[in-house]
Amino acid sequence: xxxxxxxxxxxxxxxxxxxxxxxxxxxxxxxxxxxxxxxxxxxxxxxxxxxxxxxxxxxxxxxxxxxxxxxxxxxxxxxxxxxxxxxxxxxxxxxxxxxxxxxxxxxxxxxxxxxxxxxxxxxxxxxxxxxxxxxxxxxxxxxxxxxxxxxxxxxxxxxxxxxxxxxxxxxxxxxxxxxxxxxxxxxxxxxxxxxxxxxxxxxxxxxxxxxxxxxxxxxxxxxxxxxxxxxxxxxxxxxxxxxxxxxxxxxxxxxxxxxxxxxxxxxxxxxxxxxxxxxxxxxxxxxxxxxxxxxxxxxxxxxxxxxxxxxxxxxxxxxxxxxxxxxxxxxxxxxxxxxxxxxxxxxxxxxxxxxxxxxxxxxxxxxxxxxxxxxxxxxxxxxxxxxxxxxxxxxxxxxxxxxxxxxxxxxxxxxxxxxxxxxxxxxxxxxxxxxxxxxxxxxxxxxxxxxxxxxxxxxxxxxxxxxxxxxxxxxxxxxxxxxxxxxxxxxxxxxxxxxxxxxxxxxxxxxxxxxxxxxxxxxxxxxxxxxxxxxxxxxxxxxxxxxxxxxxxxxxxxxxxxxxxxxxxxxxxxxxxxxxxxxxxxxxxxxxxxxxxxxxxxxxxxxxxxxxxxxxxxxxxxxxxxxxxxxxxxxxxxxxxxxxxxxxxxxxxxxxxxxxxxxxxxxxxxxxxxxxxxxxxxxxxxxxxxxxxxxxxxxxxxxxxxxxxxxxxxxxxxxxxxxxxxxxxxxxxxxxxxxxxxxxxxxxxxxxxxxxxxxxxxxxxxxxxxxxxxxxxxxxxxxxxxxxxxxxxxxxxxxxxxxxxxxxxxxxxxxxxxxxxxxxxxxxxxxxxxxxxxxxxxxxxxxxxxxxxxx
Numbered sequence: 001x002x003x004x005x006x007x008x009x010x011x012x013x014x015x016x017x018x019x020x021x022x023x024x025x026x027x028x029x030x031x032x033x034x035x036x037x038x039x040x041x042x043x044x045x046x047x048x049x050x051x052x053x054x055x056x057x058x059x060x061x062x063x064x065x066x067x068x069x070x071x072x073x074x075x076x077x078x079x080x081x082x083x084x085x086x087x088x089x090x091x092x093x094x095x096x097x098x099x100x101x102x103x104x105x106x107x108x109x110x111x112x113x114x115x116x117x118x119x120x121x122x123x124x125x126x127x128x129x130x131x132x133x134x135x136x137x138x139x140x141x142x143x144x145x146x147x148x149x150x151x152x153x154x155x156x157x158x159x160x161x162x163x164x165x166x167x168x169x170x171x172x173x174x175x176x177x178x179x180x181x182x183x184x185x186x187x188x189x190x191x192x193x194x195x196x197x198x199x200x201x202x203x204x205x206x207x208x209x210x211x212x213x214x215x216x217x218x219x220x221x222x223x224x225x226x227x228x229x230x231x232x233x234x235x236x237x238x239x240x241x242x243x244x245x246x247x248x249x250x251x252x253x254x255x256x257x258x259x260x261x262x263x264x265x266x267x268x269x270x271x272x273x274x275x276x277x278x279x280x281x282x283x284x285x286x287x288x289x290x291x292x293x294x295x296x297x298x299x300x301x302x303x304x305x306x307x308x309x310x311x312x313x314x315x316x317x318x319x320x321x322x323x324x325x326x327x328x329x330x331x332x333x334x335x336x337x338x339x340x341x342x343x344x345x346x347x348x349x350x351x352x353x354x355x356x357x358x359x360x361x362x363x364x365x366x367x368x369x370x371x372x373x374x375x376x377x378x379x380x381x382x383x384x385x386x387x388x389x390x391x392x393x394x395x396x397x398x399x400x401x402x403x404x405x406x407x408x409x410x411x412x413x414x415x416x417x418x419x420x421x422x423x424x425x426x427x428x429x430x431x432x433x434x435x436x437x438x439x440x441x442x443x444x445x446x447x448x449x450x451x452x453x454x455x456x457x458x459x460x461x462x463x464x465x466x467x468x469x470x471x472x473x474x475x476x477x478x479x480x481x482x483x484x485x486x487x488x489x490x491x492x493x494x495x496x497x498x499x500x501x502x503x504x505x506x507x508x509x510x511x512x513x514x515x516x517x518x519x520x521x522x523x524x525x526x527x528x529x530x531x532x533x534x535x536x537x538x539x540x541x542x543x544x545x546x547x548x549x550x551x552x553x554x555x556x557x558x559x560x561x562x563x564x565x566x567x568x569x570x571x572x573x574x575x576x577x578x579x580x581x582x583x584x585x586x587x588x589x590x591x592x593x594x595x596x597x598x599x600x601x602x603x604x605x606x607x608x609x610x611x612x613x614x615x616x617x618x619x620x621x622x623x624x625x626x627x628x629x630x631x632x633x634x635x636x637x638x639x640x641x642x643x644x645x646x647x648x649x650x651x652x653x654x655x656x657x658x659x660x661x662x663x664x665x666x667x668x669x670x671x672x673x674x675x676x677x678x679x680x681x682x683x684x685x686x687x688x689x690x691x692x693x694x695x696x697x698x699x700x701x702x703x704x705x706x707x708x709x710x711x712x713x714x715x716x717x718x719x720x721x722x723x724x725x726x727x728x729x730x731x732x733x734x735x736x737x738x739x740x741x742x743x744x745x746x747x748x749x750x751x752x753x754x755x756x757x758x759x760x761x762x763x764x765x766x767x768x769x770x771x772x773x774x775x776x777x778x779x780x781x782x783x784x785x786x787x788x789x790x791x792x793x794x795x796x797x798x799x800x801x802x803x804x805x806x807x808x809x810x811x812x813x814x815x816x817x818x819x820x821x822x823x824x825x826x827x828x829x830x831x832x833x834x835x836x837x838x839x840x841x842x843x844x845x846x847x848x849x850x851x852x853x854x855x
Contacts, residue, residue: 049076091122135169210316562588
């Protein structure tokens with residue numbers, strides 16, 4: 001059966017040299033007796049199990065040690081993070097399955113301990129939605145469910161034994177309501193809806209062979225389906241197993257001895273056997289090692305002359321990039337491509353592999369000791385464009401030279417490879433002249449391809465184009481008044497159109513000269529031209545103008561053109577602009593606004609970043625949302641963290657971003673999340689804030705400038721507003737030894753007392769921040785003193801004072817709080833009888849805001 005997949009492109013193996021290794025080594029270097037026993041990876045976490053039973057949790061990117069969970073259940077042999085990253089499953093050496101529910105959200109330990117496998121050794125744990133499937137060395141298969149609804153908790157058993165198979169469980173995979181279970185001797189396909197299973201094929205084997213589902217559509221494999229709780233029944237060979245899955249949607253592959261792989265359908269019938277022994281005689285693939293910096297150079301490693309062992313067989317197998325079947329052994333990594341029925345490539349660079357995890361196109365490879373490698377399989381085109389976008393120009397150019405033949409092949413069918421022509425300018429700009437000369441033939445070919453693409457007629461937004469980048473003359477227009485249709489002429493057309501096109505360059509040139517002495521002045525003629533064009537039309541016009549100025553005056557007008565592009569972008573919509581325009585617009589924004597002084601060396605924002613005004617903030621927010629390189633955007637424009645942090649919508653995402661939230665120190669952003677943060681969240685923030693006050697970066701630990709960080713009083717008042725004054729006092733009391741004398745001033749303590757007299761803490765904090773100021777602070781202190789004297793000397797048992805219904809209905813005309821509160825008991829009336837708290841009347845300079853509005 002054929003598998004319909006796209007044409008095979010040139011692929012490369014890349015190892016990204018992040019700080020993962022150093023952080024892991026630093027964490028475990030002093031623990032000589034503790035050994036790593038297992039690991040798992042998710043979008044936000046890397047987790048290690050250890051021989052001591054402790055679970056070590058790291059933030060994935062950038063890597064940072066977060067915390068350790070101690071265990072009393074014995075050595076940890078398996079760990080697994082749920083797909084939604086809310087739950088953590090742990091298998092102990094005693095055979096216990098421990099599930100920590102919602103651990104990543106509130107950091108509190110509520111373990112669910114299951115004993116179904118007690119006394120056995122857990123070999124596999126696999127999450128599927130809220131279900132955790134486990135297998136052990138005795139062939140036992142069980143399922144554990146994390147209940148999310150009350151009805152589930154009532155009507156569904158949280159755990160059950162599903163099967164007792166003949167030998168050790170090697171691998172479990174899931175797809176919709178199907179389980180694929182591979183043991184040492186057999187592979188089984190299970191239907192959890194019908195509660196039955198069937199053996200795949202008849203031939204037995206003996207070894208660690210795996211099996212996996214192969215789904216090439218966009219169907220979400222982790223979608224939660226009803227899971228059975230009864231023991232599964234065996235289906236005989238002559239009985240129908242399943243017919244509910246379209247075979248074009250997914251396949252099944254099973255590893256077999258002797259470098260063979262079975263392809264299977266959803267009737268558990270073998271459709272084909274791939275005999276891959278004859279495809280193992282190819283050379284190995286080198287690994288490209290890339291550092292996360294602009295100046296990184298081409299660094300490749302491999303073993304010349306290496307060959308795949310004659311005894312090679314596929315072990316555990318995994319779907320990678322929705323195309324390849326990935327496997328590994330002690331000698332290397334292997335990539336089987338079903339589309340061409342062969343092992344497409346392999347690499348012996350990493351040996352003694354203990355375990356792997358797949359995350360998108362990245363393979364996390366754990367080797368002996370503390371060595372964790374991040375390997376990515378990607379197309380050459382993707383790597384080239386990625387390095388260009390990250391401004392790793394040296395590396396991008398060296399890759400083009402090393403893979404020159406493959407780059408030339410890409411010219412035949414790639415729609416994006418022409419972007420590499422920007423190296424033409426960048427290599428010269430950064431003084432890489434030797435590299436530029438070597439790459440010149442390829443760059444010329446890229447330029448020619450770009451011209452060829454742009455010379456074709458196209459329709460776009462009611463505009464007809466015939467673009468040609470050979471000439472500096474702009475695309476001429478029939479008339480300035482026809483805004484809906486822009487006819488762009490080729491330079492070889494009649495002289496009249498050519499002359500008219502020249503007028504637009506001259507008009508822009510006049511504006512350019514004027515702005516040399518009067519930066520904000522605008523010529524009506526030029527303004528009309530700019531306003532007539534959308535951004536996609538304006539960009540090539542500015543490119544032509546840049547060439548015109550370069551030839552006429554030997555000047556570079558790129559910066560001025562970028563400013564004009566930004567001005568026009570602010571005026572209009574950018575959501576539908578072309579990719580090239582988006583890239584140029586983003587580059588222009590970086591040029592005008594990038595400021596390295598607002599970030600740590602690790603790209604974490606400094607506290608002062610939130611105080612620096614960002615020109616065109618709304619435009620920056622839109623560009624960030626559209627960007628595919630968000631980390632680069634944040635490192636260059638740290639002020640945009642305000643936009644990103646403000647969009648966090650749940651506690652889980654907030655907890656992941658607490659270090660950035662704390663270091664960015666924007667009070668307005670904190671205010672947007674006070675209703676979401678919990679006591680545990682605020683405790684983490686306080687711990688981080690203590691570190692920040694020591695002038696340490698909350699990401700990399702370097703010494704930083706903490707100017708403009710929030711004060712202890714500001715942190716305290718945010719906590720009061722979020723979780724109330726009693727919890728705030730309790731939390732601050734726990735860390736009192738870390739708070740310098742006087743850092744929590746009188747306003748904090750007064751806020752604690754005052755908010756306890758209000759219906760909601762937020763109401764009281766709003767009053768303290770917006771009414772109480774330096775002028776009336778003494779007056780408020782007097783009111784607070786009277787209240788406390790009345791409360792304690794008057795033997796009142798509670799701070800909160802009960803008010804009658806009429807008092808509650810009548811409010812202050814200024815602050816809208818009840819006119820007769822426990823603290824705000826003094827009342828003033830204006831000439832027309834409007835009631836005010838005395839302190840509010842003082843705050844409004846003894847003017848009645850109601851009377852002023854009426855007048």
